[in-house]
Amino acid sequence: MTFESNTPRPFTRSTENKMLAGVCGGIAEYFGADVNLIRVLAVIAAVCTGGTAALVYLAAWMLMPLG
Template sequence: MTFENNTPRPFVRSSSQRMLGGVCGGLAEYFGVDVNLVRAIAVLAAFVTGGTAILVYLALWMLLPE
């Protein structure tokens, strides 16, 4: 068992899969899932958490590099 290709992937905003800030696209690329699924979960989380998820999204938009 070799660990030659065990370099961590960067967690960045997407420049190709962006609708607003690229945060959902970056999450989708990082985890290897469909970007529309991540967007749907983000919208659902915004309603369920009473807007807290929107603040998390904005924080990630400001903190994550592009």
């Protein structure tokens, strides 16, 4: 009998898909999405929110451990 573990995966910055800090790469790896799509969405969010998304990115850079 095999049981699947219900423990969540760690939410970490990427060491392979990093351009600046690895935050978008880590998000893409966690959700199984394309890293370039996440980067484009991050830039669009930063423009549409007047820079608030950029502050969230910086906070994620400081809070997310390097994986």
